[in-house]
Structures are given as structure tokens and as C-alpha cells.
């Protein structure tokens with residue numbers, strides 16, 4: 778692994794108590810997830826585009842894991858709520874970060890809060906898969922700026938939210954009922970009771 782920037786951010790994350798690995802690309806990340814899932818009976822998916830791009834769901838299901846992914850279109854609305862609650866107590870939860878600061882803080886902005894809640898407490902193990910494109914040069918202000926400029930507009934379009942940023946690509950700190958920016962979580966240190974792994978991938982993944 779020769780990406781110096783990734784190695785520096787990995788060192789910063791380790792100082793904050795996270796287990797970190799730098800990986801060359803998505804196939805290495807997918808292989809690592811299969812190893813980390815070995816003792817998990819159930820695996821939850823937070824809805825991350827990054828994780829979807831790894832294509833691990835089928836492999837995990839084939840390995841006998843119970844999959845909880847609320848984004849699966851097969852669920853009816855009531856069932857979907859149930860699945861979101863099951864994701865909160867799965868053995869291993871897969872997610873990403875909307876941004877990662879140069880000094881090793883994971884930053885996420887969420888609408889329902891289920892994704893960030895599961896990343897903090899509940900699942901026995903949480904795996905953040907973070908592509909190199911999520912790393913910002915500065916601190917928290919830069920992280921939030923990235924999220925509002927890149928992640929939120931694209932997520933609003935993906936989720937068909939009727940927000941200003943979906944239409945214009947620019948955040949106007951809206952009051953739309955469809956607003957997805959409702960909870961901001963900054964992980965300063967590994968949460969005490971959760972086994973958190975961060976897979977830093979030397980490839981652009983998700984947004």
C-alpha cells in the first residue's frame with residue numbers, strides 16, 4: 778500500500794482507537810469484509826452506495842448470513858421499519874462515512890438517524906468502508922462542506938427527494954419536508970462498546 782495520504786489518515790484513525798486497514802481497491806475490501814463477517818450470523822446494511830459498489834451482499838447471503846437491508850424493494854413500509862430496527866442489533870453493520878477528516882474523524886449526516894445510530898451502538902461490529910474520495914484536507918468544516926456540496930445533492934437525487942440541492946446541486950439549508958440533513962454525527966474516538974473497523978480504500982467509492 779503506497780498511498781501516503783491514506784497511510785497518514787490511517788495513523789490518525791488508529792490514534793483515535795479504530796482498527797484500520799488500507800486496501801488497494803474494492804475487491805480487497807470485499808474480501809476483507811468476508812473475513813470480518815466470519816463469526817457474524819447477521820449482517821446489516823445502512824444504505825451506503827460505497828458498500829453497494831463492493832457487491833458483497835450476495836456473497837454474505839451465500840455464506841449463510843441473515844441479511845438485513847431496509848433498502849431492499851421487497852419490504853412493505855411497515856416491514857422496512859422493522860428491518861431498520863433489526864439493523865440496529867445485527868452482528869455486523871456495514872456503512873461508510875460521508876467524509877473523513879485529515880486528522881481521523883468520521884463524519885456522517887443522516888435523515889432518519891438509523892444509519893448513524895447503528896454505527897455507534899447496537900451491532901457487535903461496525904465496518905466503515907471509506908474510499909479515498911471521502912478524505913478532506915482540513916477538519917470538520919471541510920467535512921461538512923464536502924457533504925453538503927457532494928454527498929447530499931447526489932443522495933437526494935438518488936432517493937428522489939424534492940429538495941433544492943436535488944434540483945440545483947447547491948445546498949440552501951432548506952426547510953423541505955424531504956430534507957435529508959437532520960442529524961450530524963462526528964466520531965471523535967471509537968465508541969467504547971463497539972468493535973469498529975475502518976477499511977480505507979485507495980479507490981474512489983460512493984459519494
Ligand code: SF4
Pocket residue numbers: 925929930933940941942943947948949950951952953955956957958
Ligand atoms: S439542507 Fe436541504 S438543500 Fe441543503 S443539502 Fe440538505 S437537503 Fe439539500
